[in-house]
Every structure is written in structure tokens, then in C-alpha cells.
Amino acid sequence: MSDSYDVIVIGSGAGGGTLANAVARAGKRVLLLERGKKSPEVSLPHDERAMLIDKQPYDDRPIDVNDTDARLYMGGVLGGSTSLYGAALMRPSDDDFHPGQHYADRLEKSIHDWPIGYDDLATYYDRAEQLYHVSGQTSDNFGPLNHPSQQYPHQPIPLKPINERLVNGNESAGLKPFVLPLGIDFNICLQCDACPGYICPNGARISAGQVVEKAAAETGSIEVWTNVEVQKLERQGESITGVRVLDRESGDQQVVTAKRYVLSAGAIGSPAILLKSGCDHPLIGRNYMMHLSPIVVGLYLKRTGAESTFVKQIGFADHYFGTDDYPHKLGLVQSLPVPGPLMIGKSAPQWLPKRAIETLRKRMLPLAGIVEDLPNPENRVSVKEDGQIALSHRYSDYDFERGKVLTHLMVDILKRGGAAHCLTKSFPSTEHVAHQCGTLRFGTDRQHAVADKNGRLFDHPEVFVADGSLFPTSLGVGPALTIMANALRIADTVIDEI
Numbered sequence: 001m002s003d004s005y006d007v008i009v010i011g012s013g014a015g016g017g018t019l020a021n022a023v024a025r026a027g028k029r030v031l032l033l034e035r036g037k038k039s040p041e042v043s044l045p046h047d048e049r050a051m052l053i054d055k056q057p058y059d060d061r062p063i064d065v066n067d068t069d070a071r072l073y074m075g076g077v078l079g080g081s082t083s084l085y086g087a088a089l090m091r092p093s094d095d096d097f098h099p100g101q102h103y104a105d106r107l108e109k110s111i112h113d114w115p116i117g118y119d120d121l122a123t124y125y126d127r128a129e130q131l132y133h134v135s136g137q138t139s140d141n142f143g144p145l146n147h148p149s150q151q152y153p154h155q156p157i158p159l160k161p162i163n164e165r166l167v168n169g170n171e172s173a174g175l176k177p178f179v180l181p182l183g184i185d186f187n188i189c190l191q192c193d194a195c196p197g198y199i200c201p202n203g204a205r206i207s208a209g210q211v212v213e214k215a216a217a218e219t220g221s222i223e224v225w226t227n228v229e230v231q232k233l234e235r236q237g238e239s240i241t242g243v244r245v246l247d248r249e250s251g252d253q254q255v256v257t258a259k260r261y262v263l264s265a266g267a268i269g270s271p272a273i274l275l276k277s278g279c280d281h282p283l284i285g286r287n288y289m290m291h292l293s294p295i296v297v298g299l300y301l302k303r304t305g306a307e308s309t310f311v312k313q314i315g316f317a318d319h320y321f322g323t324d325d326y327p328h329k330l331g332l333v334q335s336l337p338v339p340g341p342l343m344i345g346k347s348a349p350q351w352l353p354k355r356a357i358e359t360l361r362k363r364m365l366p367l368a369g370i371v372e373d374l375p376n377p378e379n380r381v382s383v384k385e386d387g388q389i390a391l392s393h394r395y396s397d398y399d400f401e402r403g404k405v406l407t408h409l410m411v412d413i414l415k416r417g418g419a420a421h422c423l424t425k426s427f428p429s430t431e432h433v434a435h436q437c438g439t440l441r442f443g444t445d446r447q448h449a450v451a452d453k454n455g456r457l458f459d460h461p462e463v464f465v466a467d468g469s470l471f472p473t474s475l476g477v478g479p480a481l482t483i484m485a486n487a488l489r490i491a492d493t494v495i496d497e498i
């Protein structure tokens with residue numbers, strides 16, 4: 001059978017969209033299959049109910065999470081989660097690629113080192129930062145984290161007064177806050193308070209969907225099918241012969257073929273496709289991770305301004321590898337926007353009158369921590385007999401312990417920045433799976449990994465993985481930039497082969 005395309009990419013998020021762009025720019029014919037619709041079809045900018053309560057732009061499948069059905073906060077439109085993300089695009093530290101240096105006793109030996117190191121990705125980080133229009137301050141001190149050897153492609157906006165206070169208060173105590181590198185075009189950004197979680201009303205926050213559409217327009221080499229669900233990979237023995245696609249509107253199914261296939265349906269979606277295809281590598285779906293993200297909300301006596309403007313500007317890596325008293329890896333601390341009234345109502349421990357919520361919103365400044373939750377094979381994605389995706393996940397005591405320590409440090413940070421009181425939460429909710437990763441880990445041999453160092457499945461050499469599923473460990477920073485950089489690296493292998 002002649003192949004209609006050089007490459008079929010499944011999923012258009014940070015991994016798939018970025019890779020599709022690179023492969024098309026190299027002159028190869030790409031078919032991109034995306035389960036969600038094009039975002040403008042569902043876009044209701046700044047409508048908190050539509051976006052975050054009804055979850056219109058999020059994946060509409062009920063997932064069985066620890067035996068209860070839930071709609072998860074994972075991107076379900078063109079661009080995947082990058083259509084909704086915070087765009088904090090941080091490079092990790094060198095040590096993030098050698099987790100054995102920090103958890104030797106807690107991790108199996110085979111994942112003490114990732115199959116690639118930071119140096120293998122350095123130039124791809126540069127390219128990803130260009131592609132996603134990252135603004136940052138190269139002169140900032142990022143502590144153990146890497147930053148570009150040259151300049152960030154774009155300049156950040158000046159700090160908002162409440163963040164200046166946060167920076168000054170903490171610098172006086174010897175900390176080194178930095179301006180958070182963000183994939184946002186501040187020439188057109190509206191600097192609104194509704195950023196992560198919402199579709200950006202004017203495309204200032206660059207998504208993988210935009211990257212794909214630009215590459216499609218400039219090369220004519222990408223065909224994008226939206227609102228189609230990949231049901232499974234067609235197989236003849238171990239050989240993959242095509243992709244079975246369901247048109248979600250008409251209900252029609254067809255099989256499409258290519259020389260190579262790239263799986264990037266996210267760390268929940270990708271293993272589910274392989275399991276539905278009857279692939280039986282024992283690690284498929286195992287070791288699901290998503291970070292433990294403690295939230296601390298500073299309450300101020302005066303207005304912070306965060307209820308009406310963009311405040312996601314600051315990062316702290318001072319406690320990345322712990323403190324003198326607690327020398328354990330704790331990860332990054334970064335600004336968060338103030339939640340909308342409905343989300344405050346949803347997450348508050350008791351009912352709050354509308355006026356109280358509005359008053360609270362005006363006096364808040366939140367921070368989030370990014371604790372690297374460790375892999376556990378029992379935390380996993382599986383597929384039930386009726387085809388429903390199931391997720392089993394529990395944090396370990398060690399994850400919670402580090403989350404608790406980081407929470408105390410975040411309280412100190414906010415108090416130094418002027419907060420009179422702080423509210424704490426150990427993680428947002430079980431529906432928040434933003435940083436999902438780890439379910440098709442890459443490594444050096446089949447016994448310990450599903451894919452090789454180039455993302456190719458050991459059992460099915462025509463298939464590559466290019467999303468967060470590949471991560472053997474979850475890093476102490478947000479995953480998006482590393483997924484993008486790694487997708488560009490994997491794209492080079494795919495291009496060479498074709």
C-alpha cells in the first residue's frame with residue numbers, strides 16, 4: 001500500500017504541534033490528527049463558567065480517576081493544553097536529567113539518569129524559545145536552572161507594583177527572585193487577570209495550534225484534521241500499518257497510513273491509544289506523574305491589583321534543591337493569577353457570599369510550588385473493558401512531605417512581600433492534571449523503558465512518541481518547554497529517516 005503521508009502526528013499539543021511544524025518545514029508531508037475542535041469554535045474569552053466550570057475547551061471524555069468519573073483540566077482543542085496553559089517556559093537544571101543524584105535510594109537504578117542530558121537539548125531549547133516567543137530577562141539569576149546562553153528572544157513587561165514588593169522584600173532576605181520566562185507576545189497581550197485556564201482572546205499567549213497553523217500556511221505541507229479521534233493503531237503482528245480515525249461529527253471511520261507515526265496525545269491519551277491497539281509492553285501507562293503543586297494565597301491588607309491585571313511574573317529557584325535544614329529537592333516556586341469568583345467558590349471549604357469573594361479577590365496574591373512527584377508503577381493509566389480511560393494515582397508520603405516543607409517556605413516568601421495572612425492548599429484538585437507525564441518512559445533498553453532515547457517505541461519501530469509521556473521523572477519546573485525542545489530533537493530523527 002502506498003503511504004499517503006510521510007508522517008501522521010496524533011495530538012497537536014506541545015509535543016505533536018511542535019514536531020509537526022518542524023517536520024513540515026523540512027518539506028515532509030504531515031497529517032495532524034486532533035481530537036478537539038479548532039479553538040475559536042469554542043472560544044468565549046473571559047467567560048469563567050464556560051471555560052473553567054463547564055470546561056468547554058477541555059477534553060470532554062469522562063475519565064475514571066480512582067474509581068470516580070471526572071472531566072479533567074487537560075486541553076481538548078487544537079494546540080492541546082498549550083491553548084490553555086500559563087506559558088511559564090522554564091529550562092530545568094542539569095540535575096533534572098540525573099534524578100539519581102537526588103533520589104538514589106528512592107528510584108530504580110535504570111532511571112538514575114535520563115537517556116539524554118541537558119546538553120543534548122540545549123540548542124533545541126533555543127529553538128523552542130524562538131518558536132513560542134519567550135520573553136525573559138537573561139541577566140536574572142536562575143540559581144541551578146539553565147537559561148539561554150544568548151538573550152531571550154523577547155523582553156518581559158515591567159513588574160506590577162505588588163510583584164515589585166514581593167521581589168524587594170525577598171531580595172532583602174537574600175533570595176534571588178527572577179522574572180518568569182513566558183511564551184507570551186507582550187506587544188499584543190491584554191494583560192488580563194484571566195490567563196492560564198482560558199483560551200487567549202487574541203492569541204498573545206502562543207499555542208502549539210498557532211505554531212501549526214503558521215507552518216501549514218507557510219509550507220503547505222501540513223493537513224490538519226480536527227474533531228477526529230484516533231481509536232487505535234492498526235497492526236499486522238508487531239508492524240504498524242495505519243491509524244484508525246473516527247470522525248466525531250459524522251461517526252465515520254477510516255484508516256490512514258504514513259511512513260512514520262508520532263504519538264503525542266498527552267500522557268493520559270497516548271498510552272490509552274497503545275493499550276487500545278493491543279500493545280503489551282508492561283510499562284505502557286505506568287509511572288504516571290503530574291507534580292505535587294502546593295498553592296499558597298497571600299492575603300493583603302490593601303488591594304493587590306491582581307484581580308484585574310496580569311501578575312504571573314515571578315519565579316523563585318532558591319529552594320530548588322532544598323534548604324540547609326531540609327536538603328531534599330523541592331522545585332520551583334512561581335506566581336499564579338488570582339482565581340475567578342466561580343473557582344474560588346468551587347474550591348473554598350465552605351460557602352462564601354459573592355461580596356466576600358470579590359473582596360478577597362482584590363487582596364490576594366497566589367504562589368504555586370512545583371514539587372517533583374516520584375514515579376511509582378502503581379500510578380497508572382489503563383483502559384477499561386468498555387473503552388473508558390482510567391487513572392489510578394496517589395502521591396507518596398515523600399511527595400506530601402516535600403510539598404509541606406515548600407508550603408512553609410512559600411508562606412515566608414509571601415509574608416516578606418507584605419502578605420498579612422496566608423491560606424494554603426496541598427494541591428489544587430484531582431481534576432488538575434496539567435503537568436501529566438511519564439506513562440511511556442524513554443530509556444536505554446526495552447526492559448526498563450517503552451521508547452528509546454529518540455522516542456521510538458522498542459516494540460514498533462515505525463512509531464515515535466513526542467509528548468510528556470516520555471519523561472522518566474517529572475522535573476522541578478513546568479514540563480512544556482522540555483516537551484517542545486525534545487519534540488524538535490525527535491523531529492530531526494524522523495526527518496532523517498524519511
Ligand SMILES: Cc1cc2nc3c(=O)[nH]c(=O)nc-3n(C[C@H](O)[C@H](O)[C@H](O)COP(=O)(O)OP(=O)(O)OC[C@H]3O[C@@H](n4cnc5c(N)ncnc54)[C@H](O)[C@@H]3O)c2cc1C
Pocket residue numbers: 010011012013014015016033034035036059073074075076077078079080081082084085086087088089090196197228229230231264265266267269270273433434435436466467468469477478479480481483
Ligand atoms: C491550565 C494549564 C496550565 C498550564 N501551565 C503550564 C505552564 O505555565 N508551564 C508549563 O510548562 N506547563 C504548563 N501546563 C502543562 C503543559 O501545557 C503540558 O505539559 C503540555 O501541553 C503537554 O504537552 P503534550 O504534547 O504532552 O500534551 P497536550 O499539549 O495536552 O496535547 C495532547 C493533544 O492530544 C489530543 N488527543 C488526545 N487523545 C487523542 C486521540 N485519541 N486522538 C487525537 N488526538 C488526541 C488532545 O486533544 C490534545 O490536543 C499547563 C497545562 C494546563 C492545562
